[in-house]
Amino acid sequence: MxxxxxxxxxxxxxxxxxxxxxxxxxxxxxxxxxxxxxxxxxxxxxxxxxxxxxxxxxxxxxxxxxxxxxxxxxxxxxxxxxxxxxEGQGTSEQLTGQIRIGAPDGAANFVLPQVVAAIQAENPDLEVQILALPRVVNLSRREADMAITVSPPEAGRLTVQKITDYQLHLAMRSDAPPVSALADLRSQRIVGYIPDMIFDKELDYLGALGLTKVDLASNSVAVQLQLIRQGGVGIVHDFALPFAPELQIVLPEQVALQRAFYLVRHTSDRHSERLTRFATELRKRMSEEIAKLERAARLTASGLI
Structure with a gap:
């Protein structure tokens, strides 16, 4: 140069x-x-x-x-x-500037909007951006200031903090014919990820159930939810169920998955008081929001769980 x-x-x-x-x-x-x-x-x-x-x-x-x-x-x-x-914002009571969060679209669609809106309401000079991607966000290239992931990264100059666990179950429309055993799923339209676009092993839900055929597929959790609402059956985040009240959990005793969200930041940002304050608030509010949505899902599960 x-x-x-x-x-x-x-x-x-x-x-x-x-x-x-x-x-x-x-x-x-x-x-x-x-x-x-x-x-x-x-x-x-x-x-x-x-x-x-x-x-x-x-x-x-x-x-x-x-x-x-x-x-x-x-x-x-x-x-x-x-x-x-x-450094100039370290003593300020309110957060300012722009912060971008990369996240898988399940968290981006059903959890982060409420969380970041609440944080921004208390910090009106703060601009928060949500980058929803069906892949891992590249922090080294500064695609985002921090990222939410479904498994902790094993390489790179990164710091990782667990946010919270979350639950997933099989779900389908409540007016669909009843399903009483895993074998009954063979006659159902299975909804899931596009097999060759599963970017994290933690997202291979159906493989663990021995379901290799996916009739309706998308790389987006939000699209999968809409497909299930059209009459399919698939794995749904419990925290997404309050947004689809016509769905019900099926086979809860046979199919109950648990995963976790992690907050990942670039190691060089550890000295940023502004990002650290935001990250602390984000983790706290995400954990609370997921717990609240999962409680709502249990209350509307008609005694199935």
């Missing part, structure tokens, strides 16, 4: 946004700027550097080798900048 001359941090902010979104449109939404303006800014940055930072195609913007190296450097600089800004 010899001869590189970057005018200011704002150029790096634009570069990082485009790199993370892998295109102008997503970056424009993040930065609240026009895509054509971002395109001109990237072009100006590449002229300043004297080399291409992205391979541009109809599918999006992919980083060149130089772009990858620049992203690593810019991401590290961003961490230091955010840490410096956090």
């Amino acid at each position: 010899q001869g590189c001359s970057v005018d200011n941090w704002d150029d790096m902010r634009v570069f990082l946004a485009v790199a993370r979104a892998e295109g102008l449109t997503g970056a424009a939404r993040t930065l609240k700027m026009d895509p054509s303006t971002l395109g001109r800014r990237i072009g100006r940055l590449e002229r300043s550097v004297g080399a291409a930072l992205f391979v541009k195609s109809p599918q999006g913007y992919a980083l060149t080798d130089l772009g990858e190296r620049m992203r690593e450097t810019a991401t590290e600089a961003e961490r230091h900048l955010l840490r410096a800004l956090d």
Whole structure:
């Protein structure tokens, strides 16, 4: 990168946004700027550097080798900048700035909206973003400030804290023909994950039951819930059941799963008092919200559990 001359941090902010979104449109939404303006800014940055930072195609913007190296450097600089800004907020009673949480879509759809809305209501200058992805969020690339996962990561410079356990059961419409044994499921339309898109072994619910055929599949928990509401049967988070009152738990004694959510952060953020305060509040409120929703599910289970 010899001869590189970057005018200011704002150029790096634009570069990082485009790199993370892998295109102008997503970056424009993040930065609240026009895509054509971002395109001109990237072009100006590449002229300043004297080399291409992205391979541009109809599918999006992919980083060149130089772009990858620049992203690593810019991401590290961003961490230091955010840490410096956090120092100024350390004594503030309220949280401010922007915090992005990556999460699997079960938590993102049924738990996080209530939780982050309550936190933001108490901290009106705080902007919270929920990144719902059917895969593990890449914290090293700063896709998010912190991530919720269904199993603790085993590699990387990460800190992991358990949030809480949660329960899952088989569910189907309450007006469907009764199911009294696992063998009865063979005549039902099974709903589950697309088999080759299960990104974590903890999500392979049906495999443990010996159900290899999935009639209606999606990589989204929220879509699976809607498919079950249309007459299928599948594994549902207990905390999602209050959002689908026409469903009931079936075979609770034969099928009862327990999983856990974990909060994962980049190790370099451990000195950020702002992120630590937010993480503490997030874990507490998520645990309380899941417990509340699961209690509601038990109360409406018609004595089945």
